[in-house]
Amino acid sequence: MAQQPSPRAGLIDMGDTTTFFRDTRHEPHRRATAEAPWVRRLLITGALSFLGIFLGMPLVSVFAEGLKKGLGFNFHTFLDPQTLSAIKLTFIVAGISVPLNCVFGVAAAWAITKFDFRGKNLLITLIDLPFSVSPVIAGLIYVLLFGAPGPFGTWLSDHNLKIIFAVPGIVLATTFVTFPFVARELIPLMQAQGRTEEEAARVLGASGWQTFWRVTLPNIKWGLLYGVILCNARAMGEFGAVSVVSSHIRGETITIPLQIEILYNDYNTAGAFALASLLAFLGLVTLVLKTWIERKKAAALRAAEMDLIT
């Protein structure tokens, strides 16, 4: 039997990789790219005030306004039957469109990164379409398709099916708008991971499903979760597309963002802000989750790249 490769070899390996990721932040020397102190201070002040005015202040004011009348008032607002139904509908819509986009996104990313086929670039462009098209247009597309004058309009009304100006339309529009999030998140990750692990699994006798469940999915789980969270945030907050396909029937086809608009237009500013603070709070929770998962995902990506280096 041969000897073990000397432990030194491993040490050298590790040495190389640590050098590769060497942290230079705490080095005492002034870097060549650094500016004079007064320039730095000016730029930092400018950036911070911009951030404060455009991001910090609105966020603070939403919560300040929303909590002005106390938490009790907030709960009172939320328990109003119309608002409650808006909250319920928002969760239903997100609950349908997010899982759909999760499945579509994984399937699209899997096809794009693990196989070569004609029209691949077209598919990548199509996935980006909802990002480049205004949500209002997205809503309008469905009105034109499924509305009364559209190609399916007559058939739908003959069979007494209502898509536009009803819940199915809201789900469709939301799904369209949030389509790219999962796929966009997964494609770079899966590209970095390559196909060899899947090939290894196939040679070892795994079927396509086994390869997906046992090899691909565990490798992309953090990226997938990240995409799902972004997708969910957008699904709950979407206004434009939903507004076009909703018939604005209070208590029936109103989601949280639409309900905020209604409350605001009814001069119920306090109620609008209370509901807005709920939506903003959900957004913040998303952000915290996102940051936590981002770290996990970065670790997975780094591991994928390290594999290629060593």
Next chain:
Amino acid sequence: MSVEVRNITKRFGKFTALDNLNLKIESGELVALLGPSGSGKTTLLRIIAGLEFPDPGAGQVLFYGEEVTNLPASERKAGFAFQHYALFRHLNVFENIAFGLRVLPRSKRPKEPEIRERVEKLLKLIQLDAHGKRFPTQLSGGQRQRVALARALAVGPKVLLLDEPFGALDAKVRKELRRWLRQLHEEIHVTTLFVTHDREEALEVAGRVAVLRDGRIEQVGTPEEIYDRPASAFVYDFLGNVNLFHGQPHGGSVKIGDTEYAVTEKGGPLETPAVAFVRPHDIRISREPGGHATLAARVIRCNTAGPSAHLELRRLDNDGWFEVQLSKEQFNELQLNTGDQVYVELRNVRVFPEDYSI
């Protein structure tokens, strides 16, 4: 016959990776596929594994006489080790090795204790019995490659296919793993085919070597046959340092400078202008002309680092440049210095037609 490929052709767009290639591998053999990058060796290995398929209708792959050309990789029962190991990064070493057993259909899948036993045995074989719980990122390159080999062996493959198995390792680990692979093969005797671009690796490890060039097999033979009797100028050149002397052959000899050299073995017809190939260690040097030492040359560089002395010489008649390898003793006897004029004798001259350029 354990693996046979017949008339395989594979094109990627306009590039022909494999061109009507044939190869037979006996049961229990350890065969190296040797060739420069782009010669098609990895493509051939992947076709045998079922990771690529030959062009429709262009060729067959047979395992033990049974055609597997159109079988997917998952049904071929070939073991494959990738150049960059391709270990499952989310599974520990133990589960990596057990993977092939766990994905077997329920009827064929061994019971848990049996899986455990087989994996433990393989862990011992690759001398990583204490590392079963580690993850691939916690292992060195050499350890990862051994895990990859154990994982491939776990399913009891009909044939073991290794793609540049030592390519990503540093020189020292590489040497140890080569020796380990040879011993492993002697122990378990599974038919093994490995791809390499390193001639030393091929000659040292393999029982038989197939040299590939531009998607075709240039020569197949034992390392000795390949090295001592290369079938073409390409093989001759690919297997080691070589000096070229252009000359006009006639009959059984070739004229280089003013001297006729007997041709040891000819690689083709000898009417056209030809190139004589001589290995650096087949050149004798003397200080005085005489006997066969008639080609005058000047020493332009001496390198004595290493076990033998390497000289660079320039011909006096046409400025042709060549290398000579001498033992340290010979070098010391001759007391050579840069700038000295010497006379050289060429031995084991082999002649190939001049259409091949290095």
